Amino acid sequence: MTARGPERAGGPTHDPAAGNIPRPPLTLVTRERLHAALDLGVRSSLTVLVAPAGTGKTVLLSDWVARRQRSGQPVVWVPGQTPGALSEVLERVADAGDSAVPDPVVVDDAHLLPPSAVAEVARVLQQSPDAVRLLLATRYDLPLPVSEFELRGMALTLRSRDLRFNDAEATELVQAHAQNATVEDIKVFQEKTAGWAAALVLAARTLQASGDAVWPLVNQRPVLDLLLGETLGTLEQGVQAMLVSTFGATSLTGHLATILSGDPGAGSMLADLAGNGLLVTEYADGEGGDPLYRYHPLLVELLRRRIAASAVDRALVVDAQHRSALYYENRGDTEAALRSALGAGDGPLIGRILLRHGPALVSAGESDLVAAGFEALPSGYVDQHPQMIGVRGLLRRVTGDVAGAVLDAGSADRAAGTDAVTPDDEALAADAVLLRLWESRYGWYDADSAIGRARSLLAPAGGGGRTHAVLGPERLALLLIELAAAEIWADDLDAALGHLDEALVTARMAGHSRLIAGGLAHRAVVQYARGQVQNASRSARGALDAGGDQGLPEEYAVRAQVVLGFAALCELDLDTAWQCHQLVAATGVAGSDAVVGSLRAMLRAVLLVEGGRLDEALTELTTDPASAGPLPSFLSRDLALLRFRLAILVGDQAGVETQVKVLERTGNAAEAELIRAMTSIVQEDIQTTVKLIDGVLDRPAVYPPLAAAAASFRTVLLARTGDEAAADAALVDTLNRVMPQRLLHALVPAGHEPAFLDRLRRQTTSPNPHPFAAVALEKLAGDQAAELQAGGMTLLARTRPHTRAPVPRRLEAVINGARIQLTAREADVLDELALGSSYTEIAQALFITENTVKTHLMSLYRKLGVEKRSAALRVARSAGLL
Structure with missing residues (x-):
């Protein structure tokens, strides 16, 4: 009898999200003393069976489960090989609360659980011990609070001595x-x-x-x-040959055993072995299909030793591995196919799998396996089959052999020629273009040429989509992702997004999780570049989720993490943003990839600003973090806007003008004009500045974070005019711009204005409050304004009416018998001089450069007839100018 879940309330209680329950062998001894111990144990939170292989843990548990089923008692079985299923089960039983006694959850082979799953079990036990009844079978002790629970009478442990068969x-x-x-x-x-x-x-x-x-x-x-x-x-020769041919498979069906062994009776042999308990365990598949079989590790080890000592058995294994390679390749399991081909030692088969599927395996993180494949090829094989050069170059690229990858890129180009005659030729042409696209992002190959070649390859003159079909979905998806990466660097974001969408469709069709993650990670960068921060965050999280437990290649993971850092920053979650920055900085990618390097530097700089570390932020942004040529316009834009913000904070008017010119020069004219409109408040009246801002905000293509910041700036200015209705309307417009992508960081300068927070507070209590007003108020009210505490000053703060330097009562005086006339700016400098300010402090206070300060001082000294500060102050006071 198969140990399936018992019936309760009209339906089975076996949990399909969990695992397949093994069938007890037909020759079974029911061990009543241990059944009683298990019955007692599951009344408490935790029962643990700790014993080595071969002591009967699985047989005992499957018999105990079967008996519970026959009596109509519920139970859930989870194999240790499926930690995801355990997480689902734990989540459900924990959510059930204490309203009823929870069903026992049996976890067989718990030693196979990853550390994260064991930690989850420990957390559930600590937080909700009454919500679970766990029964774990493991070969060794796990880091769980067993001793603590035993002292509290909430755990039972059975060890090898308990599982030994008595007489x-x-x-x-x-x-x-x-x-x-x-x-x-x-x-x-x-x-x-x-x-x-x-x-x-x-x-x-x-x-x-x-x-x-x-x-x-x-x-x-x-x-x-x-x-x-x-x-x-003692077994029949056919059974022995079947075991020798199939022992390498981690899990078998009767059909797979037949394919590997070439014996149509293999399935019946497995069933007989499992039924007799000969270290072969049968599992129900949970969906009514063919049963699964697994060999005991001791049996596997014995068969391995036997094969090492027998040439006849080795020949059987080689034949089985060859059949296995073909079987797995036809099923699309190229990793298993290559492993089997390596086991068979079949050079041509290894080469064929590498050529057809090597890029997909490399992208899936199997570079060690692909490297083993190349090492197993006969001497001179790649020279005789130049189509392999491109695959080798891709392998060298991901394993850090940059010089070798560059050499292979050139060789692949030469070997590819101009006309692709066979599918292998087309594969080489695609690999050559892949390598050239990679080189172009580092300035080693012309980007426009690489992009043009890739587009030509993807859209051949004859049409019909032949190239797509011949390349296969994995290689095609990889080519599209690399093309999009080059297009991002070349500033063609529309084309990049289109190719990434196509890559995602193709990768999903192939079921290639890492290529799906790669497409999502690059798409996240494009979305961030367009100011779609929350969309970018979703793509980045999707990329990390697609990587699963295996994780992602660094070049994909860093893109996802840096985008998540900016998304956290936008929501003013600085701790999370710092964590993301540290993950990116810990990799080598940020130092070699110009896009990632630029984003990392900007994320760090803005976090330093938010922490009040203005000098460090200035140092971070001293040079452009690019080595492969001019930055894309979106990176130039973001760097210029960040440098503009720093220049405002430290009072560097010349720096402000420089960044406006950078914006104009890099194709960001609307952003440059909006900056000019906002800074016009220094020279113009409020109405003029508001009118200038309105004119730019009416355009649809302004970078959304900057547009949101300008809208909040306008709100503050309108409030200063006393036009309450206009200011309230401007606030609503600001919130409408901020809410879709949660661009809260754009409101920080306005958020330092008490009047803005007061208006936002009134909006939350109005009869028809804006749905995002309360969120914005909570976030902005909690901002520490560290950059202001460190001596920085926003443009709004510099232009507050009550913070303007007072005009001296007198600008005229008689000095040494001559009448002099000070300018208003000279009077401002004189006032700051009287406060003991340095040149730098005067420049920051008056929002002018230090050179301008010196120019005003020279004029002032000349008019007062002095040569130094102390004399100037003495003469000015005696003349009534101070």
Whole structure:
């Protein structure tokens, strides 16, 4: 009987999200003392079976589960190989609360759980011990609070000594396999095996086959190895050949066993072995299909040793591996296909798999496997098959052999020629273009040429989509992603987004998770460049999720993390933004990829500003982080806007003008005009500045974060005019611009204005409040304004009416018999001089450059007839100018 879930309330309680419950062997000894212990254990939160392989843990648990099923009691079975299923089960039972006694959850092979899953189990036990009844079978102790729970009477542990078969159980087990076993035979077995289940079964089968219970110790081999070997020797040759041919598979169906062994009766053989308990376990597939079989690790090890010593058995394995490679390749499991081809030692088959599927395997993180494939090729194979050069170059690229990859890029170009005649030629042409696209992003190859070649390859003159079909979905998706990456660097974001969408469709069709992640990571950068921060964040999270437990290649992961850092920054979550920055900075990609390097530098700089570390931020942005040529316009724009903000904070008027010119020069004219409109408040009246801002904001193509910042700036200015209705309307417009992508960081300068926060607060309590007003108020009110505490000053703060330097009462005076006339700016400088300010401080306070300060001072000294500060202050006071 298969140990399936019992029926309850009209339906089965076996959880399809969990695992397949193994069937107990037909020759089963029911161990009542251990069943009673398990029954007692599952009344508490945790029961643990800790014992090595071959002690009967799985058989015991499957028999206990089957008995519960027959009595209509619920149980959930989860294999340790499926930690995702365990997470689902834990989440459900935890959510159920304490309203009822939870169903027992049996986790077999719990030692196979990854550390994250074990940590999750520990967390659930600590936080909700009454919500779970866990029964874990493991080969070694896990980092769980077992001792603590035992002291509280909430845990039970069974170890090897508890699982040993006692004399009565051993007698029943041996006689189930060897009906003629005597009391003396069983006594010998008990003495030699110490109640070890696997050894007892194998000893009994040896006795049944040979009639001899003498315990041999030939060549001092381990007892179990000897028993296994002698037991295998009693099996029919066909069964032995089937085991030798199939032992390398981690999980078997009868159909796969037939393919690997070439024996149509392989499925029946497996069923018989599992039924007799010969270290072959049968599992139901959970969906009513063919059962699955797994070999005990001890049996696998014995078969491996046997093959090493037998040329005949090695020949069987080679044939099976060859059949396996073809089988897995036809099923699309290219990793298993290449491993099988390596096992067969078939050079041409290895080469064919590498050529067809090498790029996909490299992209899937299997560079070690692909490298092993190249090492296994016969000497001179690549020279005789130049179509392999491109695959080797892609392998060298991801393994850090940059020089080798560059050499292979050139060789692949030469080998590709001009006309692709065969599918292998087209694969080489695609690989050559892939390498050239990669080189173009680092300035080693002309980007326009690489992009043109890729587009030509993807849209051949003959049409019909032949290239797409011949390349296959994985290579095609990789080519589209690399093309998009080059187009991002070349400033063609529309084309990049189109190719990324096509790459995602293709990668999803192929089921290639890492290529899906690559497409999403690059798309996140494009979306961020357009100011679609939340869309970019979703794409970045999708990329990381697609990587799963295996993770992502660094070049994809850093893009996702840096975008998530900016998304967190936009929501004023500075801690998360710093964490993302640190993850990016810890990789080598930020130092070599200009796009990632630029984004990392800007993320760090803006976080330094938010932390009040203005000098460090200025140092971070001293030079452009690019080595492969001029930056794309979106990076130039973002760098210029960040440098503009810093220039405002430190009072560097010349720096402001420089960044406006950078914006104009790099194709960001609307942003430059909007900056000019905002800074006009220094020279113009409020109405003029508002009118200038309105004129630019009416355009649809202004960078959304800057547009949101300008709208909030306009709101503050309108409030200063006393036009309450216009200011309220401007605030609503600001919130409408901020809300879709949660661009809260754009509001920070306005958020430092008490009047802006007051207006936002009134908006939250109005009869018809804006849906985002409360969020904005909460975030902005909690901002620490560290950049202001460090001495920075925003443009709004510099132009507040009450912060303008007071005009001296007198601008005219008689000095040494001559009448002089000070300018208003000279009077401002004189006032700052009287406060003891340095040149730098005067420049910051008056929002002028230090050179301008010196020019005003020279004029001032000349008019006062002095040469130094102290004399100027003394004369000015005596003349009534101070």
